[in-house]
Amino acid sequence: MDLTTYVSRLRDELASAAELGGPDTRALAERLTAPLESAFRLAMLDALSAAADEITRDLAPGSVEVRLRAGDPTFVVTPPPVDQPDAAMAPSDATPVPSAPEGDDGAVSRINFRLSDQLKSRIEDAAGRDGMSVNAWLVRTTTAAVRDNAGQVTHRAPIGGQRYTGWAR
Template sequence: MDLTPYVETLRRELAVAAEAGGDDARELAERLTAPLESAARLTMLNVLSAAADEITRELAPGSVDVRLRGLDPDFVVTPPPADSGAATEPAGSVEPPRAPAESDEGGTARVNLRLPAHLKARTEEAAAREGLSVNAWLVRAVSAAVDAGGTQPRTAEKARTVGQSFTGWVR
């Protein structure tokens, strides 16, 4: 997404407003437009990021990410997985946990998570298999662990087969 047209519109609007103030205001507006360009771009990126977070909450377990490429943001949309395989699953199969609904108490929080390289790679592979972003996959995994309350035993007997993947705890 090219932000340049929006920055130029802001620059033109500032120039029009300065025209009403005379020559001194026009000179001041010309001196301010260059430093304001980076501030305007940063503000627009913050707005786009907040919008992507809001859309992600509504789209969960899908997601929308904003990535910066040079000076311009790009959107990466990961749609929720299709339920097309629901009719072919065995009757006793367990549906994977859904991403949690947002509570009325607040928005999202940023957490820095450090993973060993091999676990990060496995996490990325698991997310890709389910058609999710790593963030959406981690939100789902944390939600399932918290909702379980830690009361489920972590044994190999707890594992279940769902399609061609395995779910459950292993020691």
């Protein structure tokens, strides 16, 4: 997505508004808009990121990410997994992508957790290999981790003395 047209439009609107103050005001507005161009772009990127986050909340477990490439934002859309058995195969290991737990009413929650940079990199690599966003990969992996052999959600005891706190539905 090229932001140049939007920044130019904003610059033109500011120049038009400054025109009301006379030639000195217009000259000042033109001198101010050049250094403010990067601030305009940053504000637009913030708005696009906020919009992508809002869409992701509504689309979860699918996601929308905004990535900056060569100074321009691009969107990466990861649709939610399809519940059909043939279409829900993971590309790397041909195991089915777990669907949402039974009784799931479609409500979406956000969770924040801390992890090492090394683990974060490994998660990003695994998600990339599977052609998924990190969020979609984490949802799929977490869902698979809490299922027992019968396909029902289960709660497992911590391994090796690790302790988990928090809540789950």
